[in-house]
Amino acid sequence: MANRIAWHCHGFDGFTPLALYQVLQLRDQVFVVEQQSIYGDVDGVDTHCLHLSGRDEAGNLVAYARxxxxxxxxxxxxxxxxxxxxxxxxxxxxxxxxxxxxxxxxQIHFAGQPIMLSAQCEASGLYESFGFKPVSEPYDDGGILHVDMRREG
Structure with a gap:
C-alpha cells in the first residue's frame, strides 16, 4: 500500500478547507478518541509549519505529520x-x-539541521530505525509515556 501513496508537503496556506478538516479529524480520531489523550491539539503551531500528508489512490488521507x-x-x-x-x-x-x-x-527544507521529536515510548523503536536517539527520560504527555528523541543533521 505504501508504494501507491501520493505524498504532499506544504505550508498552512496550501490546505483546502476540506484537507485541513480531514487532517484535524484524523488527529482527533487517533490521539484524542482512540488513545484517550486529552490535550489541546489545535495549539497555534499549525500555521507556522509544513504539513506532510499521504493519500491513497482514492484520495483518502492515510498518513500525516507536521x-x-x-x-x-x-x-x-x-x-x-x-x-x-x-x-x-x-x-x-x-x-x-x-x-x-x-x-x-x-532534510530538504531544513538542510543540515538536527531533528527532534517527542515519541510515544512504545513507538521509539521505529524512530531509532531512522537514527533518532533518546535524549530524555520517559515522561507523561496526555496520559501516554513519551521520550524526547534527536537525530543529528
Missing part, C-alpha cells in the same frame, strides 16, 4: 510532530513510509 522549523519549538533543531497513520492503513509499513518522507522533507 514539520516544524528550527527555532519554532526547539532553538537548535527542526521537529517532527503529530505523526499519525489512519487505523485502516496500519499493518502495511505505513509508519515507516511516513517517517521516511518526514525525514526526507526535513
Amino acid at each position: 514539520l516544524i522549523a528550527p527555532g519554532e519549538k526547539y532553538p537548535d533543531a527542526a521537529a517532527i510532530g503529530r505523526v499519525v497513520v489512519a487505523p485502516e492503513a496500519r499493518g502495511r509499513s505505513m509508519g515507516k513510509a511516513l517517517m521516511a518522507q518526514a525525514v526526507a522533507q526535513c
Whole structure:
C-alpha cells in the first residue's frame, strides 16, 4: 500500500478547507478518541509549519505529520510532530513510509539541521530505525509515556 501513496508537503496556506478538516479529524480520531489523550491539539503551531500528508489512490488521507522549523519549538533543531497513520492503513509499513518522507522533507527544507521529536515510548523503536536517539527520560504527555528523541543533521 505504501508504494501507491501520493505524498504532499506544504505550508498552512496550501490546505483546502476540506484537507485541513480531514487532517484535524484524523488527529482527533487517533490521539484524542482512540488513545484517550486529552490535550489541546489545535495549539497555534499549525500555521507556522509544513504539513506532510499521504493519500491513497482514492484520495483518502492515510498518513500525516507536521514539520516544524528550527527555532519554532526547539532553538537548535527542526521537529517532527503529530505523526499519525489512519487505523485502516496500519499493518502495511505505513509508519515507516511516513517517517521516511518526514525525514526526507526535513532534510530538504531544513538542510543540515538536527531533528527532534517527542515519541510515544512504545513507538521509539521505529524512530531509532531512522537514527533518532533518546535524549530524555520517559515522561507523561496526555496520559501516554513519551521520550524526547534527536537525530543529528
